[in-house]
Amino acid sequence: xxxxxxxxxxxxxxxxxxxxxxxxxxxxxxxxxxxxxxxxxxxxxxxxxxxxxxxxxxxxxxxxxxxxxxxxxxxxxxxxxxxxxxxxxxxxxxxxxxxxxxxxxxxxxxxxxxxxxxxxxxxxxxxxxxxxxxxxxxxxxxxxxxxxxxxxxxxxxxxxxxxxxxxxxxxxxxxxxxxxxxxxxxxxx
Numbered sequence: 527x528x529x530x531x532x533x534x535x536x537x538x539x540x541x542x543x544x545x546x547x548x549x550x551x552x553x554x555x556x557x558x559x560x561x562x563x564x565x566x567x568x569x570x571x572x573x574x575x576x577x578x579x580x581x582x583x584x585x586x587x588x589x590x591x592x593x594x595x596x597x598x599x600x601x602x603x604x605x606x607x608x609x610x611x612x613x614x615x616x617x618x619x620x621x622x623x624x625x626x627x628x629x630x631x632x633x634x635x636x637x638x639x640x641x642x643x644x645x646x647x648x649x650x651x652x653x654x655x656x657x658x659x660x661x662x663x664x665x666x667x668x669x670x671x672x673x674x675x676x677x678x679x680x681x682x683x684x685x686x687x688x689x690x691x692x693x694x695x696x697x698x699x700x701x702x703x704x705x706x707x708x709x710x711x712x713x714x715x
Contacts, residue, residue, distance in 0.1 A: 533622035540709035606659035
């Protein structure tokens with residue numbers, strides 16, 4: 527099985543990738559977009575934050591998704607479409623949502639911390655609504671940022687049942703491990 531995290535920007539994309547890693551799913555730093563993908567070096571996250579173009583490659587989504595191996599996860603902010611739904615039919619899909627104000631505030635902090643003042647915010651209402659449409663599909667698990675932030679054990683256990691058919695890990699411990707790890711968008715010192 528392969529996994530994909532489809533998220534509204536700044537909704538906990540890499541926190542969720544850390545969570546899945548703590549549950550034995552492999553994340554190699556793939557962040558896919560419609561016509562490009564990034565393959566970040568997870569051993570040098572600071573460089574990935576400051577020099578994202580160094581890790582960018584031109585390839586359309588239908589081809590870059592083929593880079594993801596069995597038992598691996600990738601992340602994306604891909605808009606909902608029937609074409610992408612068909613491409614992802616064999617993936618376990620997790621949709622991450624977060625309220626707009628929190629996303630906007632998180633975006634501002636991220637821009638400041640990564641010295642990207644000219645980076646355009648992808649948190650427009652249209653973008654967010656289009657990504658949220660993934661939640662209308664029955665084979666998509668919806669996870670809210672607050673469930674992770676507040677370690678909602680019930681929702682985290684539901685996530686495990688969706689991913690594995692049963693609870694295999696201590697959800698509280700997995701979430702704690704996820705918060706302790708550094709990520710591309712959050713420096714945990």
